[in-house]
Amino acid sequence: MVPSDAPRSSDLDAVLAALGTLSARDMVVVAPHGTVNTGLVTGGQRQMMPAPAESGATAAPMRQGPVRAKHLRTARRCFVPPPCFREALAAIDSGVTVLVGERGTGRETHALNLLAYGREEPVLVQVDGAVSLSRWAPRAQGVHGYLVMEPPDPFALRAWDLSRLETSLAEAGARLVIVLADAPGLVGTLKDHLGIPVVRHHPPDPRKVFAAYLSDSRSEEHGHARWLRALESGRLDDLLPDGLPPRRVAQAVEAVLRMGVVGGASAGEVMRHLAQTEGPEVVARAQSDPALLAHLLSIGVYGGLHHSVVTERAGDLLRLVEPAGQPGYGAQSTVGHLAGNAPQRPLSETLRILGAHRVQNLGEDATDTVSLFWPAVSEAVWEVLCRDHPGLLPPVHTWLARSGPGMDQIERAGRALTTVAVATGGRSLDLLRDVATASPSAPEVAASCLGAAVQNPAAARAVTDLLEQWSIAPEPPLRKAVAYACHSDRGQVPEERALHLLHQLMETLDDDEDGLSVLPVIIAALVQRFEAGESRARAALLRRMRDWADPETVSGLLMAFAFPVLAGTDPAWWSDELPASVESAASAVELTGHALNEPATFAAMREVLLTWCSEADGDEHRVRALGVLMDGLVAARQPGFLRWLLAVGRGPDEMPGKEPAARALAMWRDNTCVIPSDC
Numbered sequence: 151m152v153p154s155d156a157p158r159s160s161d162l163d164a165v166l167a168a169l170g171t172l173s174a175r176d177m178v179v180v181a182p183h184g185t186v187n188t189g190l191v192t193g194g195q196r197q198m199m200p201a202p203a204e205s206g207a208t209a210a211p212m213r214q215g216p217v218r219a220k221h222l223r224t225a226r227r228c229f230v231p232p233p234c235f236r237e238a239l240a241a242i243d244s245g246v247t248v249l250v251g252e253r254g255t256g257r258e259t260h261a262l263n264l265l266a267y268g269r270e271e272p273v274l275v276q277v278d279g280a281v282s283l284s285r286w287a288p289r290a291q292g293v294h295g296y297l298v299m300e301p302p303d304p305f306a307l308r309a310w311d312l313s314r315l316e317t318s319l320a321e322a323g324a325r326l327v328i329v330l331a332d333a334p335g336l337v338g339t340l341k342d343h344l345g346i347p348v349v350r351h352h353p354p355d356p357r358k359v360f361a362a363y364l365s366d367s368r369s370e371e372h373g374h375a376r377w378l379r380a381l382e383s384g385r386l387d388d389l390l391p392d393g394l395p396p397r398r399v400a401q402a403v404e405a406v407l408r409m410g411v412v413g414g415a416s417a418g419e420v421m422r423h424l425a426q427t428e429g430p431e432v433v434a435r436a437q438s439d440p441a442l443l444a445h446l447l448s449i450g451v452y453g454g455l456h457h458s459v460v461t462e463r464a465g466d467l468l469r470l471v472e473p474a475g476q477p478g479y480g481a482q483s484t485v486g487h488l489a490g491n492a493p494q495r496p497l498s499e500t501l502r503i504l505g506a507h508r509v510q511n512l513g514e515d516a517t518d519t520v521s522l523f524w525p526a527v528s529e530a531v532w533e534v535l536c537r538d539h540p541g542l543l544p545p546v547h548t549w550l551a552r553s554g555p556g557m558d559q560i561e562r563a564g565r566a567l568t569t570v571a572v573a574t575g576g577r578s579l580d581l582l583r584d585v586a587t588a589s590p591s592a593p594e595v596a597a598s599c600l601g602a603a604v605q606n607p608a609a610a611r612a613v614t615d616l617l618e619q620w621s622i623a624p625e626p627p628l629r630k631a632v633a634y635a636c637h638s639d640r641g642q643v644p645e646e647r648a649l650h651l652l653h654q655l656m657e658t659l660d661d662d663e664d665g666l667s668v669l670p671v672i673i674a675a676l677v678q679r680f681e682a683g684e685s686r687a688r689a690a691l692l693r694r695m696r697d698w699a700d701p702e703t704v705s706g707l708l709m710a711f712a713f714p715v716l717a718g719t720d721p722a723w724w725s726d727e728l729p730a731s732v733e734s735a736a737s738a739v740e741l742t743g744h745a746l747n748e749p750a751t752f753a754a755m756r757e758v759l760l761t762w763c764s765e766a767d768g769d770e771h772r773v774r775a776l777g778v779l780m781d782g783l784v785a786a787r788q789p790g791f792l793r794w795l796l797a798v799g800r801g802p803d804e805m806p807g808k809e810p811a812a813r814a815l816a817m818w819r820d821n822t823c824v825i826p827s828d829c
Contacts, residue, residue: 213278217262217297222274225259226266228362228400230354232256238264241347245316248304248328248344250337251351254502256396258299260351261327265295284311288322296326304330305343312346333496356394357386363403377411385417393507394523401427421526429530432505437539441495442503444468447546449506450528451566453521455558457508460520461497463559466552471545529569536573543570547581551588553595560591564598564640571603576612579603586620586631593627597634601641617643621654626668629655633671638682645679645687649694652676656698656705673712680716685723692716692737699744707748713741714754721765721772728775739782746790756794763807780814792818 241247242264249264251257266272272294277286279301288296296319319326330336332350340348364378378386389402405424409415415423436442441464448464501507501520505527511517522528535542547570553563567585570578586596600617603609617635620628633655635641636648643651655672680691695716699709717724717738728735745755762779766772783791795818798811 213281214275217274217276222262225262228366229259229263230358230362232260232354233352234349238349239267241349242325244347245319246312246326246346248330248340248346248348249351250330250332250348252332252498252502254395255353257329257351261297261329264327265297265325269294283307287318288324291322293324295324298328300330307344312344353393353395356390356399359396359399360390360403363400367407389417389421391523398523425524425526425530428505428524428527430534433531433534435503440468442500445500446504446531449504449520449522450531451562452559453525454519457518457520467549470549532569533573536570543578544581547585551585551592551595553591555591560594561598563595567599568602571599571609572606576609579612579616587625587627593631594634596631597640601635601643605642617651621651622658629668630671633668633675636675637678639678653698656708659704669708672708676712677715681719689731689734692734696737696740699741709741710745710748710751713745714751714758717758725772725775728778735778735782738779739786743783743786743788743791746794747788752790759794760806763810780810784814784817
């Protein structure tokens, strides 16, 4: 008796028939209310083996196929033999050859040209890398070469497998090239294990590839040779750096032909176009992978520095954003893309995906640096992130604020912040206050950003407001950032604006330890602006310093510290300026006397004057300048100068300045300001 809930026989047959059509290889067992066994089948249990297809045994899926004729023609037409091509040609005569190289460097094109070499119409077949070569065999005839890309386990082959392959390939008159991704120690291990030729692939010279693609375009009538000759010095090196993969060279050629040769664009415009195209693509490749995105940003900021700096800073960014982030201004946060554990991959693979490379420079200044092939891409990357992923900006600002103490890292971090400020129209500057107070080197990072962004129309107004606010802020790091921004080598703050800000900083100095830490930065800014300025700017700075040299104020003390350094800078300029400019001479006299009057700066000013006396010995030009200064100092009758005269008079005979000091002291005592011209 059949239970009421058991399926009817006709129903089971229908199900079995349907299941049989889904799989021509599987046995289906149905056992209602029973136990499946492999022995005797009883009690309504049954097993059905699907009937073989009418065509006979089921054919295995195709795992190989001909190389597309169009693809092969392109690979051959623009092929530039890489450095190892001749070696590889000799190696393929053995029947089975392994070609090892980094992905994306033209390995497949190299292999196809090896297999097609010497034949007008080669017949080539590509075999799926997943195929087990220990069971694979070539066709009996009609194929000249087989290409296998990256089999998962090349060590699965044994000596007898290779012997069989070599024999069958020789009988078929064909060659086999196996292409593998490079890895440390792989070449030597393969040679030892397989005993067959292993050739290391290196990409061809990008300039030669570039020339080949240009020639193939047949655009000489459009003047590509003339355009190349007109390239600015060094711009071709920027366009075609060493190691640039052939695929990217082809992109450069396409842009040059479309924009440069035909459109009349400059090399700079072509580079910007390539960067604007590459930027969104590389962000799209990296944004869902925490390690890739962190490395992309790190390379964009610290590219050109040692690879350890780039990887270390990428790790810092990953650790910083590991917790789920908060939404940024005006958009949903995408910090979550960076959360979690990053997949581990070799640095070479990371660089390949991101369009970057590692450069090993030899010699005394040996370096091992990492950078994007086209550094301008980094600016396009920041533009994409600012537009599409603003939630990343707060943690990125925190990351950049914690840059290393070296000037190389500080300047690069500041440039990145400048790019972000420009891309956001100055809105990201709201985050800069936290940047400036994040670490000991953070004020310099913020200053680098402010100093560079102040001239950009998109951010200038916001930067100017920040500089004004921070110059009177109670927080010393903010004031320190303003002082650093006033260095002409840190940015482009105009002269008048910089001097105004520096004076404002002096007036807000306080006597606590943090406040006094701003003092040396202000002095350094004054000295640096003097050293970098042309003659008129130097004279203007001296006038300002003379106005600020009030002995009762903090600014007066700062001038006493700063002037000896200025006076020791560029002796030739002082020799020309003092006799020629009454105003500059008056400023120098007042500032010299002021520095000699201050006990803390007397020694520094004394040494500068002794150096002037020593350098004036036998030099008529400098004797005249020294005479103008001494004349003015005697007339001013400052106590610090009298102290200097007495100290020199009591010094040893070999001390420089003995004679001019003695004459000046005599004039002082005679209450006269005249000093002989031969002092």
